[in-house]
Every structure is written in structure tokens, then in C-alpha cells.
Amino acid sequence: MIERVSLAHLPTPIEELPQLAQIFGGARLFIKRDDLTGLGIGGNKTRKLEFLAGDALAQGADMLVSTGAVQSNHCRQVAAAAAKLGLDCLLVLAGEEPRKIQGNYLLDRLSGAKTVFTTKAKRDQTLQNVVDQARQSGRRPYLIPYGGSNAVGALGYFEAMRELVAQNLAPDWVVFASSSGGTQAGLILGARQTGFQGKLLGISIEFDSASFAAHIADLANQAASLCGLNESFSIADVLIRDDYCKAGYGVITAAEVEAVRLFAQKAAILLDPVYTGRAAAGLLDLARKGFFKTGERVLFWHTGGTPALFVEPYSSGLLND
Numbered sequence: 289m290i291e292r293v294s295l296a297h298l299p300t301p302i303e304e305l306p307q308l309a310q311i312f313g314g315a316r317l318f319i320k321r322d323d324l325t326g327l328g329i330g331g332n333k334t335r336k337l338e339f340l341a342g343d344a345l346a347q348g349a350d351m352l353v354s355t356g357a358v359q360s361n362h363c364r365q366v367a368a369a370a371a372k373l374g375l376d377c378l379l380v381l382a383g384e385e386p387r388k389i390q391g392n393y394l395l396d397r398l399s400g401a402k403t404v405f406t407t408k409a410k411r412d413q414t415l416q417n418v419v420d421q422a423r424q425s426g427r428r429p430y431l432i433p434y435g436g437s438n439a440v441g442a443l444g445y446f447e448a449m450r451e452l453v454a455q456n457l458a459p460d461w462v463v464f465a466s467s468s469g470g471t472q473a474g475l476i477l478g479a480r481q482t483g484f485q486g487k488l489l490g491i492s493i494e495f496d497s498a499s500f501a502a503h504i505a506d507l508a509n510q511a512a513s514l515c516g517l518n519e520s521f522s523i524a525d526v527l528i529r530d531d532y533c534k535a536g537y538g539v540i541t542a543a544e545v546e547a548v549r550l551f552a553q554k555a556a557i558l559l560d561p562v563y564t565g566r567a568a569a570g571l572l573d574l575a576r577k578g579f580f581k582t583g584e585r586v587l588f589w590h591t592g593g594t595p596a597l598f599v600e601p602y603s604s605g606l607l608n609d
């Protein structure tokens with residue numbers, strides 16, 4: 289059994305978005321607000337961290353160590369979890385040390401996290417080095433992988449699927465941003481366990497479908513065995529579209545800008561440019577192509593990321609016509 293600590297405000301609410309649904313040709317559109325999980329501005333990593341930090345405490349850790357991009361939402365939530373639980377936090381950030389302290393990086397620092405900068409290529413090596421150094425100096429670091437996406441972290445979205453089922457919406461489609469895979473792996477396992485009938489469609493933020501689907505199936509299998517469940521998953525169980533990530537990670541195109549603006553202006557929902565903006569751009573494109581049928585219920589699962597809205601050059605790009 290993996291210990292769980294309470295970090296999130298749950299259950300997160302579901303709202304209907306009727307104005308935006310006008311382009312859905314008769315399908316109904318809903319949103320599940322995991323941007324409101326509440327820990328250090330919230331997001332999907334908070335659900336994973338309920339299990340990861342629970343495991344860390346159970347193992348007697350005194351420090352959370354993790355990694356991500358400079359504007360990582362995951363790292364920001366790790367820093368907040370550490371602050372809340374009285375643990376130290378060390379973040380290995382891939383990218384140049386920013387001259388302007390803003391967005392998620394500002395919040396990392398405000399939460400008291402120590403940061404180390406490295407390149408994306410050297411990320412995992414640097415992570416291992418800082419963990420080894422911490423151990424050698426007598427600390428008890430707990431290593432949380434990129435995106436919190438291991439079997440333990442995936443349990444957060446296994447539980448989230450139970451939560452969704454209990455909310456009695458029974459959506460035909462659940463659409464969400466998928467990037468390190470833990471969210472999708474957990475949802476897939478949760479759907480299998482609860483008998484959820486809707487389809488789970490991940491919009492890939494960075495990776496090609498083929499290898500990514502195999503990774504997610506593998507993660508779901510690991511999460512199942514961690515729970516002692518006799519379930520097995522293959523790529524056939526993983527629905528993922530990679531047609532919206534061709535511009536590359538963190539590159540904001542007209543499609544993301546349109547989605548962020550439409551959600552703000554037609555639903556008062558704040559997306560982020562990197563993850564939810566890209567996933568929503570995919571959602572809107574599919575809707576316009578008639579992918580969703582009349583009478584279907586479509587749930588967009590908001591995974592957070594709001595602080596990235598306040599980061600240059602994203603901010604100014606959002607208002608350019």
C-alpha cells in the first residue's frame with residue numbers, strides 16, 4: 289500500500305461550457321477543474337504528489353528532489369508540497385537560469401526550493417548527482433521523476449477516475465493534455481477498474497503517438513501491479529493524438545493562442561500556453577471537424593498550468609493579432 293497525504297482540494301468541480309460548445313455541433317462540453325487542486329496555484333501534479341509525498345514521508349525522507357523545465361508546473365507543485373509538509377526541496381531545472389524571475393520559477397523560489405540549472409540532455413545525470421551528494425551529506429532525499437510520472441504518481445489519476453465516476457456525468461469523451469504520461473496511465477487504470485465507458489483521448493504535447501502509447505501502457509501496467517491488480521494494458525488501450533505537437537515543446541503557434549483566448553473569452557477559463565492551450569487547440573480542431581457527435585458529452589480535463597500565462601514571451605504573444 290502506498291501512503292497518501294492530503295494536498296489537493298477534492299473533488300474538483302465540473303462545469304458546463306455552453307458558449308464554447310456552439311462550435312461542437314450538438315455535442316455538450318464540460319470541463320473538470322484540476323487547475324483548482326489548490327496547492328501553490330494547483331494543477332494535475334498535486335494529485336500525483338499526494339501519493340509521491342506520502343511515499344516520501346513513509347520512507348522517512350527529509351527532502352523532495354525533482355526535475356523539469358525552467359517553467360515546470362510540476363516542479364512548482366513539488367516545491368509547494370515540500371513547503372506544506374515541512375520538507376526541503378531541490379529542483380533540477382533544464383534550461384538557462386532566467387534573468388527575469390517570473391511564473392513558475394518565481395513560485396519555486398518563493399516556496400523556498402533550491403534550484404540547480406542543467407541542460408535537457410544532462411538532466412537525468414545531474415538529478416542523480418544531486419541526490420548522491422545529498423545522501424553523502426547525511427540527508428534523506430526522495431527522488432520524484434520528471435512529471436511525477438511513475439507508478440506511484442499515476443495512482444493520483446487512478447483515484448481521480450474514481451472521483452469522476454462518482455460525479456455521475458458519464459462523459460462519452462475525456463480529452464486532456466498528455467506529456468509525461470502519468471495522468472493518462474492513471475486514468476486508463478481507473479477506467480478499467482471502475483468500468484468507465486467513455487473514451488480517454490490524450491493530446492500529446494511533445495511525443496509521437498507510437499512510442500508514447502507504449503510508454504503509457506507500461507506505466508499503467510506498473511501502477512496496476514503496485515496495487516496488486518491483475519490488469520494488463522497494451523498500446524491498443526491507449527488513445528493518443530500527436531497531430532498537435534509538431535511545432536515542438538513550448539513553441540506557441542496560432543492554434544494555442546486561439547484556444548487560450550477562446551477559453552478566456554467564451555468561458556472565463558484560464559488555460560496555459562504550453563499544455564492545456566495545446567490540448568484545447570486539438571479539442572477545438574476535432575470539434576470543428578465533426579469528430580464529436582450530436583448528444584455526446586465531451587469533458588475537457590483542465591490539468592492546470594496557469595502561472596505560465598504570466599511568463600514572457602508567452603504573455604505578449606497571447607495578445608498579438
Ligand SMILES: *Cc1c(COP(=O)(O)O)cnc(C)c1O
Nearest residue numbers: 361467468469471563591592593
Ligand atoms: C504536467 C502537465 C500535463 C501533463 O500531464 P502528464 O501526467 O505529465 O502527462 C498537462 N498539463 C499541465 C498543465 C501539466 O503541468
